Amino acid sequence: ETGVTQTPRHLVMGMTNKKSLKCEQHLGHNAMYWYKQSAKKPLELMFVYSLEERVENNSVPSRFSPECPNSSHLFLHLHTLQPEDSALYLCASSQDRNIQYFGAGTRLSVL
Amino acid sequence: DQQVKQNSPSLSVQEGRISILNCDYTNSMFDYFLWYKKYPAEGPTFLISISSIKDKNEDGRFTVFLNKSAKHLSLHIVPSQPGDSAVYFCAARLKNSGGYQKVTFGTGTKLQVIP
Numbered sequence: 001e002t003g004v005t006q007t008p009r010h011l012v013m014g015m016t017n018k019k020s021l022k023c024e025q026h027l028g029h030n031a032m033y034w035y036k037q038s039a040k041k042p043l044e045l046m047f048v049y050s051l052e053e054r055v056e057n058n059s060v061p062s063r064f065s066p067e068c069p070n071s072s073h074l075f076l077h078l079h080t081l082q083p084e085d086s087a088l089y090l091c092a093s094s095q096d097r098n099i100q101y102f103g104a105g106t107r108l109s110v111l
Numbered sequence: 112d113q114q115v116k117q118n119s120p121s122l123s124v125q126e127g128r129i130s131i132l133n134c135d136y137t138n139s140m141f142d143y144f145l146w147y148k149k150y151p152a153e154g155p156t157f158l159i160s161i162s163s164i165k166d167k168n169e170d171g172r173f174t175v176f177l178n179k180s181a182k183h184l185s186l187h188i189v190p191s192q193p194g195d196s197a198v199y200f201c202a203a204r205l206k207n208s209g210g211y212q213k214v215t216f217g218t219g220t221k222l223q224v225i226p
Contacts, residue, residue: 004154006154030210031211033211040120042113042115042216042218042219043155045213045215048211048213050210050211051210055209055210055211056213090155092154094211094212096210096211096212097204097209097210097211097212098212099157099160099212100157100212100214101156101157102147102154102155103154104152104153104154
């Protein structure tokens with residue numbers, strides 16, 4: 001248990017669905033991150049929230065929409081995804097520039 | 112353009128022997144390097160790190176070496192144990208990234224320790 005919880009662990013969705021991934025951290029950290037991990041590729045940073053403000057958006061398509069309602073929760077809203085969006089989505093948190101703690105991830109399959 | 116590279120996708124080592132995992136980087140603006148370990152169905156967990164002003168950091172069986180001139184770092188595990196079997200990610204932190212940790216990850220090396 002790393003103190004970062006992600007739900008659901010697995011998600012299968014069609015290209016026309018709308019779904020959301022949830023991340024919750026119990027560590028009192030002030031920064032939260034979304035990463036995408038595709039097969040044989042490095043972890044790709046998607047979004048960063050620092051003090052609940054989005055500070056990074058790395059050219060992520062608009063079909064991915066993050067939300068950070070408070071310092072403990074982070075969401076990734078998904079709509080009209082493509083099959084190539086199938087991947088492991090990882091959430092992490094950190095206190096400032098210190099070590100990131102990761103959740104177990106959501107394995108997403110887009111049919 | 113991959114700024115952090117792990118050129119060996121996999122490595123097999125006998126239990127009790129040394130495991131050496133390698134990582135190369137290209138960006139001189141990295142000031143801190145980290146190794147993460149990942150088991151199947153779990154997220155990456157932090158293992159060990161090294162500041163760019165040092166050349167070695169040791170924590171129990173794990174030692175990380177940094178060669179700045181070669182832009183190369185390595186993780187040594189001695190002695191290797193079957194429980195060390197996992198995917199190891201090298202990561203590098205960008206200097207002056209603001210109030211959060213901006214890291215670039217490598218593709219990972221899958222280590223198998225054979226009993």
